[in-house]
Amino acid sequence: METNTTELIENLRRSQAENGRVEVKAAAGGFPKSVLETVSAFANGDGGTILLGLTDPAEGLQPVEGFNAQAVHDASVEAIRSKITPRPPVDIQIEATDEQHRIVRIDVLPGDPTQKPYYIEAHGMYNGSYQRVGEADIRLTKYEIDRLLENRSQPRYDEELVSEASFKDLSPTLVSAYVARLREEQPRVFAALSDREVLLQARILRIDSEGREVPTLGALLAMGSYPQAFFPQLMMSVVVLPGEELGEVTEDGRRFLDNHSCTGPIPSMLDEAMGVLVRNMRKTSTMEGLNSSGIGRVERYEYP
Known part of the structure; x- marks a missing residue:
């Protein structure tokens, strides 16, 4: 040039x-x-x-x-x-x-x-x-x-260490389920290890520069009790509009029919988001013959 x-x-x-x-x-x-x-x-x-x-x-x-x-x-x-x-x-x-x-x-x-x-x-x-x-x-x-x-390299942001967090910031329920699955799927590797050793081996916990065991960003988002304490912007927002474009309002001036912020680990956010979607869907009922309960009424949501 x-x-x-x-x-x-x-x-x-x-x-x-x-x-x-x-x-x-x-x-x-x-x-x-x-x-x-x-x-x-x-x-x-x-x-x-x-x-x-x-x-x-x-x-x-x-x-x-x-x-x-x-x-x-x-x-x-x-x-x-x-x-x-x-x-x-x-x-x-x-x-x-x-x-x-x-x-x-x-x-x-x-x-x-x-x-x-x-x-x-x-x-x-x-x-x-x-x-x-x-x-x-x-x-x-x-x-x-x-x-x-x-040719693009795979992003590895999820492996970054969250030095402000610790093992106590992970959800015991989610951690237990994850460790149990690893032991079931890979018993040769994980069966004899303690929960903490499993998490270190799976790189859920890592050793930071000061020798502390801290979770990675991916672990905190997937299994943290409340990841937003460290990253408040990493949440889901579900907004139901009254029309097809942002800015349209209802006759009584409402801009949103529903507006919900979902927090917690990713599984919890997904469950909350699905709950908002389901309660805002139209539902139809049809009579399609008897089902296992002997009732012919079948309800369907607007979306599968």
């Missing part, structure tokens, strides 16, 4: 064409949405440079009349930061050409292979991921995206 903008422009003027590493856009009417496709393509490949505020190379890369460099710069920063996932590695600068005309230069570095594909969030991964082929931004195929996803 060339660093000198003046040399970059001169090379493009000599070739009178863009290439696989450089894209030029006039941007006379403001930030072009197509820039997002090019950023995605460069980040998914070997990187590249986008110049905004110049005419096409075939037209001599002349300054665009009325180009507002500051406005396009600010719009570029906002769009690239908020509309491409994950956030691509870019550098966006306002530069002066040899004619002292101000343009916007966007340098896109090659993306992290473990984060690819970089895609336009509004279009989704399989419709908003691009690659650079010659001078064109071409949408990646499903096969190509799947190959990129295979």
